[in-house]
Amino acid sequence: MLDLIQKMLGREANGSKQIAKDRLRLVLVHDRVNVSPQFMEFLKEDMIKVISNYMEINEREMEVNLTQTNSSVALVASIPVNRMKRGAVPAE
Amino acid sequence: MGEVIVITSGKGGVGKTTTTANLGTGFALIGKKVVLVDADIGLRNLDVVMGLENRIVYDLVDVTEGNCRLKQALIRDKRYETLYLLPAAQTRDKNAVNPEQMKQLCRELSEDFDYVLIDCPAGIEQGFKNAIAGADRAVIVTTPEVSAVRDADRIIGLLEAEGKHNPKLIVNRIRPSMVKRGDMMDIDDIIDILAVDLLGIIPEDEYIVISTNRGEPAVVNPASAASTAYKNIVRRLNGENVPLIKFDANNGIVSKLKRFFGFGEG
Numbered sequence: 001m002l003d004l005i006q007k008m009l010g011r012e013a014n015g016s017k018q019i020a021k022d023r024l025r026l027v028l029v030h031d032r033v034n035v036s037p038q039f040m041e042f043l044k045e046d047m048i049k050v051i052s053n054y055m056e057i058n059e060r061e062m063e064v065n066l067t068q069t070n071s072s073v074a075l076v077a078s079i080p081v082n083r084m085k086r087g088a089v090p091a092e
Numbered sequence: 093m094g095e096v097i098v099i100t101s102g103k104g105g106v107g108k109t110t111t112t113a114n115l116g117t118g119f120a121l122i123g124k125k126v127v128l129v130d131a132d133i134g135l136r137n138l139d140v141v142m143g144l145e146n147r148i149v150y151d152l153v154d155v156t157e158g159n160c161r162l163k164q165a166l167i168r169d170k171r172y173e174t175l176y177l178l179p180a181a182q183t184r185d186k187n188a189v190n191p192e193q194m195k196q197l198c199r200e201l202s203e204d205f206d207y208v209l210i211d212c213p214a215g216i217e218q219g220f221k222n223a224i225a226g227a228d229r230a231v232i233v234t235t236p237e238v239s240a241v242r243d244a245d246r247i248i249g250l251l252e253a254e255g256k257h258n259p260k261l262i263v264n265r266i267r268p269s270m271v272k273r274g275d276m277m278d279i280d281d282i283i284d285i286l287a288v289d290l291l292g293i294i295p296e297d298e299y300i301v302i303s304t305n306r307g308e309p310a311v312v313n314p315a316s317a318a319s320t321a322y323k324n325i326v327r328r329l330n331g332e333n334v335p336l337i338k339f340d341a342n343n344g345i346v347s348k349l350k351r352f353f354g355f356g357e358g
Contacts (some may be wrong), residue, residue, distance in 0.1 A: 015274025021281055024238045028245050028285065 029066045033073055040064060047077065056083040094125075094202040097209050097329065098227035100251075102243030104214030106235045107264040110300060110310075112211040113141045114318070117309040118326035120175035124206040127166065127176040129197075131223035132213035133188055136180035143307020144169060144177050153181035156193040162200055171308075176205070186218040191225035198226025207329075216250055224251065230259040231291060231329075236266060236277040245286055260291035262325065267296045290336065292325035294318050 030040075044064045051057055058080040067076050099112045112128055119126040130138035133153065139145040150165035155178070169175040178201075181188060201208045212223035224230065230251050234244040244261070251259050263279055270276035283290050299316040303309060310316040311323060324334045 015276075017271075017274050017277050017281065020238050020277050021285070024241055024277075024285060027238070027242055031242065031246060032249070 025068060026065065029068045029073060033066060035066075051079065053085070055081050055085055057081055094205045094207055096198045096202055096226055096228045097207065098212050098224050098230050099209060099233060100212035100220065100224065100230055100247055101214065101233040101240070102216065102247040103234075103240045106233050106240050107294070108214070108233050109137050109141050109211050110304065111231075111233050111262060111264065111294075112138060112209050113309045114311040114322040115326055115329070116175060116209050117172065118311045118322050119207050119330070120169070120172035121311065121323070122326065122330065123174065124330070125174040125204070126207040126209065127178060127201055127205045129178045129201070129208060129210045130180035131194070131210050131219065133180045133219065134182065134185045135213065136182045138211050139177060139179045140307060141304055142169065142177055142309065144179075145307075148179045151179045151181040152197070153184050153188045156189050156197065162197070186213070186222065189222050191222055194222045195226040216246065220250070221254075224254060224256060227256060230256050231262060232259050232288070233262045233264050234282065235264050236271075236282060241277070241282055241285060248286065248288060259288055261286060261288045262292050262294060263290070264294045265296045266293055291328060292321055293336065294321045
């Protein structure tokens with residue numbers, strides 16, 4: 001209800017500042033660790049190779065990013081799985 | 093010995109030169125002897141913002157190359173007894189000076205002045221390295237935009253790498269009404285992201301454009317909203333404890349009266 005009133009008054013509860021903050025945080029994590037987009041691309045390709053031994057994944061929807069958690073940097077991957085490969089054996 | 097302060101930002105167009113001009117004039121208003129050094133060689137601008145462009149004879153490169161004595165190149169602002177400008181060279185480039193020469197220059201100036209303010213060029217190349225070389229402390233100017241804050245973060249890292257620790261942040265061109273409706277990052281957001289100390293907040297102020305047109309820094313005009321904010325920053329740099337006052341989207345009669353009497357926030 002409050003949201004509706006705020007919208008009617010032209011005030012969105014969540015203005016574009018949240019988008020700015022989120023984008024800034026993400027870009028700064030990458031800036032601060034000083035890795036190139038190419039580096040992240042190589043990492044992504046290697047991850048695809050390994051994971052593909054076990055499951056069929058949607059490579060186009062896959063996202064691999066660094067993020068900041070409190071005091072440390074974390075690698076966060078979102079990898080949509082299409083199908084598991086039964087009876088997969090670890091490569092070497 | 094005076095203190096050498098570099099005003100830097102990384103990104104261009106966030107208000108480094110305007111900030112340098114206003115803080116410098118602000119120091120002169122409280123009776124401090126201050127010199128503004130335009131380190132933006134090849135793109136000099138501090139002279140026009142200060143309204144001193146017609147008085148230039150020698151410049152910074154003339155001093156470092158020994159074409160004139162330091163005192164000959166300093167322009168005294170006739171409006172304020174204790175305010176001086178050392179202009180940049182316009183027809184040379186950033187490589188005309190080196191960090192060692194800038195250190196020497198800052199050392200000499202700090203013997204004669206209470207404050208030496210260096211207006212740093214945009215970017216992170218040679219001009220930036222020259223500008224910060226002789227500084228005792230750094231002030232970073234940013235605006236509440238993703239691009240400016242990102243560059244400020246990079247500058248903080250580079251300053252750290254050069255041994256310039258604990259830079260202080262000025263957030264320029266805040267628009268309280270946009271912050272209030274959630275369409276502009278607020279001070280807490282920016283401080284939280286950059287993890288530096290806040291030195292002051294300057295509200296967006298049309299008078300800045302007018303004062304730059306005229307070549308008279310806005311800080312001398314009590315009707316300017318930015319004026320009080322600059323004065324507060326000057327006092328903080330001078331070691332006084334001036335509380336930060338948060339902005340509100342104030343269009344009310346009380347705030348207008350306050351502003352009229354020179355009690356604006358910042």
